[in-house]
Amino acid sequence: METKYQPGDKVQILQRNQPGHVRTPIYVRGKVGVIERIVGAFPNPETLAYGHSGLPYKMLYRVNFKQGELWSDYDGSPDDTLEIEIYEHWMAPA
Amino acid sequence: MSEHHHDHDHGHDHDGKPIQEDELPALExxxxxxxxxxxxxxxxxxxxxxxxxxxxxxxTRGESLGAKIVVRAWTDPAFKEKLLTSSDDALMEFGIDMRPMELCVVENTEDVHNMVVCTLCSCYPRPILGIPPAWYKRRDYRSRAVREPRAVLQEFGTELPDNRQVRVHDSNADLRYLVLPKRPEGTEGWTNDQLEALVTRDSMIGVSDVRSLDELVG
Structure with a gap:
């Protein structure tokens, strides 16, 4: 399965309101991060959770965010990061 | 007065029966x-x-398996490399098959401290660490670990210098996370059993370091 993004690419998480078994928490939506690694293709949890096949598979990445990007008043070190898994259909090039 | 009596306000009466019938009805x-x-x-x-x-x-599965894996990584550089880059193969050596999940091992160093949370539910590397602690599933840990990790670490008694980077891993999808703690100085020549005694559950979730040598001796 093809990967649209490579480690080091900047991506923006989509700001989308979508009900159901969505694995993209609200606190990263709309935020810009960097692809840390390609995890691989996994069944889509948004359909798998409701007894469907989860097909087609979705490419999953780990995305690295600076904490300051997520929380404007973050008071730890400016180097502190948060890393999270995001499916390809939840991001766009930034 | 022989009967002790207590006022309490936790939502039921004690009527003298050993089992209180305050269980919620079964969910669908x-x-x-x-x-x-x-x-x-x-x-x-x-x-x-x-x-x-x-x-x-x-x-009954508990952190002892995790401790064995950590100690193997501390003492065997080739295994450590495999654990960090291709954890599935490394775990097979311990008879652990995580599939369909994958394990992501994150290494603590002099400059980096890793910490794991699942903000959406309570994802946890159960085949290695067993049942997650109650606090791991609580809303306050789940929301605060990503928002103010240093304050949370401090509440766990973990003081980090400002220049040590904190990397929080939100275990929100198909990976499960294991923190590889730093091997303490002064443990050269220790046996595996001695080293395993240093490695705690919390150090593998990343809310603390391993036991200090004093704690072990004391």
């Missing part, structure tokens, strides 16, 4: 689980004892 999902389980047993697919044994195995 629990009724479904019971029905499916009974059907599977009735049809001979699994036995009641199979289920009991699986539950017992799940609940």
């Amino acid at each position: 999902a629990q009724i479904l689980e019971t029905s499916v389980r009974e059907l599977l047993i009735e049809k001979g697919v699994v036995s009641a004892d199979d289920i009991r044994r699986a539950i017992e195995a799940m609940e």
Whole structure:
């Protein structure tokens, strides 16, 4: 399965309101991060959770965010990061 | 007065019966689980004892397996490399098959401290660490670990210098996370058993470092 993004690419998480078994928490939506690694293709949890096949598979990445990007008043070190898994259909090039 | 009496306000009365009938009624999902389980047993697919044994195995699995993996990584550089880059193969050596999940091992160093949370539910590397601690599933840990990790670490008694980077891993999808703690100075020549005694559950979730040597001796 093809990967649209490579480690080091900047991506923006989509700001989308979508009900159901969505694995993209609200606190990263709309935020810009960097692809840390390609995890691989996994069944889509948004359909798998409701007894469907989860097909087609979705490419999953780990995305690295600076904490300051997520929380404007973050008071730890400016180097502190948060890393999270995001499916390809939840991001766009930034 | 022989009878002790207490005022309390936790939502039920003690009427002298040993078991209080304040359990909530079963959820729909629990009724479904019971029905499916009974059907599977009735049809001979699994036995009641199979289920009991699986539950017992799940609940008795604890951090000791995780500690063994950590110590192997501390003492065997080739294994450590495999654990960090291709954890599935490394875990097979311990007879652990995480599939369909994958394990992501994150290494603490002099400059980096890693910490794991699952903000959406309670994802946890159960095949290695067993059942997650109650606080790991609580809303306050789940929301604060990503928002103010340093304050949370401090509440766990973990003081980090400002220049040590904190990397928080939100275990929100298909990976499960294990923190590889830093091997303490002064443990050269220790046996595996001695080293394993240093490695705690919390150090593998990343809310603390391993036990200090003083703590172990004391």
